[in-house]
Amino acid sequence: RKEVEQDPGPFNVPEGATVAFNCTYSNSASQSFFWYRQDCRKEPKLLMSVYSSGNEDGRFTAQLNRASQYISLLIRDSKLSDSATYLCVVTGGGTYKYIFGTGTRLKVLA
Amino acid sequence: DGGITQSPKYLFRKEGQNVTLSCEQNLNHDAMYWYRQDPGQGLRLIYYSQIVNDFQKGDIAEGYSVSREKKESFPLTVTSAQKNPTAFYLCASSIGLQGGYTFGSGTRLTVV
Numbered sequence: 148r149k150e151v152e153q154d155p156g157p158f159n160v161p162e163g164a165t166v167a168f169n170c171t172y173s174n175s176a177s178q179s180f181f182w183y184r185q186d187c188r189k190e191p192k193l194l195m196s197v198y199s200s201g202n203e204d205g206r207f208t209a210q211l212n213r214a215s216q217y218i219s220l221l222i223r224d225s226k227l228s229d230s231a232t233y234l235c236v237v238t239g240g241g242t243y244k245y246i247f248g249t250g251t252r253l254k255v256l257a
Numbered sequence: 258d259g260g261i262t263q264s265p266k267y268l269f270r271k272e273g274q275n276v277t278l279s280c281e282q283n284l285n286h287d288a289m290y291w292y293r294q295d296p297g298q299g300l301r302l303i304y305y306s307q308i309v310n311d312f313q314k315g316d317i318a319e320g321y322s323v324s325r326e327k328k329e330s331f332p333l334t335v336t337s338a339q340k341n342p343t344a345f346y347l348c349a350s351s352i353g354l355q356g357g358y359t360f361g362s363g364t365r366l367t368v369v
Contacts, residue, residue, distance in 0.1 A: 151299075181357050190347055190360035191300070234299070236357075244315075245290075245358065249299040 148173050151237050153248035161256050164225050168251045170235030171217045180211055182220050183234040185250065191234055194220075225255045259284045263348050263361035269369050270335065270342060278333045278364045280348035286359070287352065289331035293317065294345045303346075306331055335366065343368050 152171045160166045172180075180197035195202065197209040197218050208221040218237075222229055235248035261282040270276045282289065288307045292300040302315030306325040320339025325331055331350075335342045345365050349358040 155297075188345075188365075190363050191358075192360070193357045196357060244302060247292075247300040249297070 150174060150246045151235055151248040153233075153235050153251045155249060156252040157254050158251065159254045159256055160225055162225060162227060164255075165221065165223045166225055166253065167219055167221045168233055168235075168253075169217050169219050170237075170248050170251075171215075172235075172237045172246070173216070174237070175213075175216060177237045179238045180209075180218050181236040181238075181245075182207075182209055182218075183236055183247075185232045185234055187231075191247075194233070222253075225253075227255050227257060229253060230255045261348060261350055261359050261361040263346075263364050265364060266362065268364055268366045270366060271369060273337045275334055275336050276366070278335065278346055278348075278366070280331045280333065280361055281329055282331075282350045282359075282361075283329060284350055284352075284359060285328070286350035287328070288350060289325070290349045290351075290358070291315075291321070291323065291331070291333045292347045292349065294347060300347065303333065342366055 150173050182194040183191040184194045185191040195204050197211050201210045206223045210219045232250040232252045234250045236245050238245045264279045290305040291303040294300050301317050303321050304323040306312035309328050312325050322334045347363045348361040351358050
């Protein structure tokens, strides 16, 4: 089983739609969780951290479910500019490493 | 502006040649990292350094070497021992494990 797993997509959604991605992780001792956004041929950029209580930043909402070992990202009112690959990142649990998922590709269609 | 700078943006290497990728940050971050990304794949950790004059191997360190003589700088050398070096190389830094990474804009290395 991979340490961090994501559905690669692509998720093709119309503008204005709501879309959600999940990411599962295998290390129950993991402590920190993030979502990154990566545009084609660019570096990843931090989108948001994921807290146990859940957190929201504008149209983006991140949730953590420790019991089932997954994190989620919800994007409301999708924009064309949201088209990108979204990377799930998990760290901690006694290890230095940030473990990156392979990403979920989102295409928002006009 | 604080940030992390990688150079060059594009690099071409001949077979059997060593090349060095530069990574400089002015964020005063203690930890620095090198990742490799291949098409359609996730980021894989090559080396990391949590303090000056100390660094650790990541998951795919074979064929690579690094140094950390200054807090701001963490260059990566891709040696001739790396058999498949064509990839997108990303340098990152962080203030600790809790804060997330800041990435440089990457170097695309191609073997010709």
